[in-house]
Amino acid sequence: MKISIVKDKNQGGQLAYNFFKEELDRNSQAVFGLATGSTPLTTYEVLVRSDLDFSNSISINLDEYVGLAADHPQSYKHYMWKNLFQYKPFQHSYLPDGEAADEKSEISRYDSILEKNPIDLQLLGIGRNGHIGFNEPGTSFNLKTHKVELTESTIAANARFFDEVRDVPRYAYSMGIGSILKSKRIILEAFGASKAQAVKDMIEGPVSQQCPASALQTHSDVTVILDEAAAQKLNK
Numbered sequence: 565m566k567i568s569i570v571k572d573k574n575q576g577g578q579l580a581y582n583f584f585k586e587e588l589d590r591n592s593q594a595v596f597g598l599a600t601g602s603t604p605l606t607t608y609e610v611l612v613r614s615d616l617d618f619s620n621s622i623s624i625n626l627d628e629y630v631g632l633a634a635d636h637p638q639s640y641k642h643y644m645w646k647n648l649f650q651y652k653p654f655q656h657s658y659l660p661d662g663e664a665a666d667e668k669s670e671i672s673r674y675d676s677i678l679e680k681n682p683i684d685l686q687l688l689g690i691g692r693n694g695h696i697g698f699n700e701p702g703t704s705f706n707l708k709t710h711k712v713e714l715t716e717s718t719i720a721a722n723a724r725f726f727d728e729v730r731d732v733p734r735y736a737y738s739m740g741i742g743s744i745l746k747s748k749r750i751i752l753e754a755f756g757a758s759k760a761q762a763v764k765d766m767i768e769g770p771v772s773q774q775c776p777a778s779a780l781q782t783h784s785d786v787t788v789i790l791d792e793a794a795a796q797k798l799n800k
């Protein structure tokens with residue numbers, strides 16, 4: 565794993581932008597794996613201000629809440645439109661359908677999208693418990709797309725985006741760690757002290773299902789972008 569320590573999340577977003585640019589310069593039809601949450605927002609801000617053109621590219625998001633309508637303000641589909649797609653449209657943008665009537669066919673639909681469109685660059689955040697996508701501790705590293713029951717700690721962490729904690733959905737569809745590891749290149753961003761332990765476990769801990777992000781140690785091209793606070797527990 566390569567580790568880049570930046571001054572703050574704005575500089576982190578700038579650095580992540582360089583990876584997007586490099587990928588697009590290489591191939592205007594590149595496939596980008598995209599994340600939601602608060603972490604990638606500065607990256608999306610830089611992309612929006614840039615002159616990068618994604619109109620020939622494909623995006624595939626990591627996850628989506630089960631049961632939220634696509635136009636719900638907290639659905640990841642809405643998040644992506646609000647923060648990126650309305651300004652930078654892609655040729656095709658894929659997200660799991662949180663309202664799909666048939667879970668099994670939704671999961672196989674997403675897996676076949678991933679098979680047809682291998683991800684060139686995957687952007688990730690990390691949960692305070694080490695989750696990537698919505699792959700919670702204990703998840704097998706081999707899984708492809710699956711339906712996840714969110715842990716209480718993830719529900720509590722994401723409650724800040726909802727009026728009340730009981731409004732946070734209990735389930736999500738997520739790309740599996742197996743799908744994430746197939747990406748050719750991965751960048752993971754983490755900002756703030758609340759991520760410091762998860763970052764340490766990801767980089768210095770054993771490769772273990774207890775820290776889903778530790779699976780990234782087995783991938784050959786991962787860059788971790790951290791601010792000082794998120795890096796504070798790493799051995800110097």
Ligand SMILES: O=P(O)(O)OC[C@H]1O[C@](O)(CO)[C@@H](O)[C@@H]1O
Pocket residue numbers: 599600601602603604627688689690691692696697698
């Ligand atoms: O960036 P945040 O809001 O801290 O969330 C951490 C992670 O949790 C998720 O929101 C759940 O998938 C990820 O998208 C994100 O990387």
